[in-house]
Amino acid sequence: METRVRLEPWAEDDFWLLPRKNEPAMTEHLGGPETDAKLHERHxxxxxxxxxxxxxxxxxxxxAEGETVxxxxxxxxxxxxxxxxxxxWGILPEFQGRGLAARAARALIAHAxxxxxxxxxxxFPSVDHAASNGVCRAAGFVLRGEARFEYPPGHWxxxxxxxAVLGGL
Incomplete structure (x- = not known):
């Protein structure tokens, strides 16, 4: 049975998730970890x-299943x-490989x-980020090609x- 995901609006108590997503394994394709000040600014x-x-x-x-992933x-x-x-998006390492990011992306497409x-x-995942490209494919996005992209600022x-085409518009 497929695990259902729920999207909860970001709230004051959610700051704890930012340092977890700031670990080197989570930021490898995003220019590396940010400073604590940057995390507070992001929050x-x-x-x-x-x-x-x-x-x-x-x-x-x-x-997913009552736990923030x-x-x-x-x-x-x-x-x-x-x-x-x-x-x-970013799914914490201990929850990766279960299709949760693709389910979250489909829920986000429905919300938007x-x-x-x-x-x-x-x-815009990096061309060498196989997992995020797989999420896009599984969530129903269509690949339009490659693009030079700056993220974070100064990192091309x-x-x-x-x-993805948003319905009802």
């Missing part, structure tokens, strides 16, 4: 996202002259389709551009 940004209108994007904790979110951006959403105002949701790498 404030995630809380602010939860306070905005739903169409502007959201950060969520991913919950990671996070996922979406936010507004312009990509190739189109207003789109971008998504990113219901609450969003943009037609497309993009993900080659990413895959995956896109």
């Amino acid at each position: 404030r940004r995630y809380l602010a996202m939860s306070a905005r209108e739903p169409a502007a994007g959201r950060m969520f904790r991913v919950v 990671g996070s996922i979110g979406f936010w507004e951006r312009v990509w190739q002259d189109e207003e789109v959403y971008e998504t990113g 389709s219901t609450h969003g105002t943009r037609r497309h949701l993009h993900a 790498h080659t990413s895959n551009d995956w896109r």
Whole structure:
């Protein structure tokens, strides 16, 4: 039986998840670990996202069988002259390999389709990040090709551009 996931809006008590996701194994494709100050800044940004209108994007904790297993979110951006959403996720190492990220991404696509105002949701995993590219494939994104991508600021790498069409728009 497939484990169901639930997306819970990011809350004040969720800071603990950021240091866990900041471990070297979790940040290898994201430019490496961030400072504690950057993590606190990220937490404030995630809380602010939860306070905005739903169409502007959201950060969520991913919950499976009553346990927090990671996070996922979406936010507004312009990509190739189109207003789109971008998504990113991180599942804690002890929960990886169970399909939870793909289930969370499908739940996020459904949420953005219901609450969003943009037609497309993009993900930009590094071309050499097999697990995240697999999540995109399993969640129903379509590979559009490679793109030079800057993340974090100052770190350029080659990413895959995956896109999901949001329904109901």
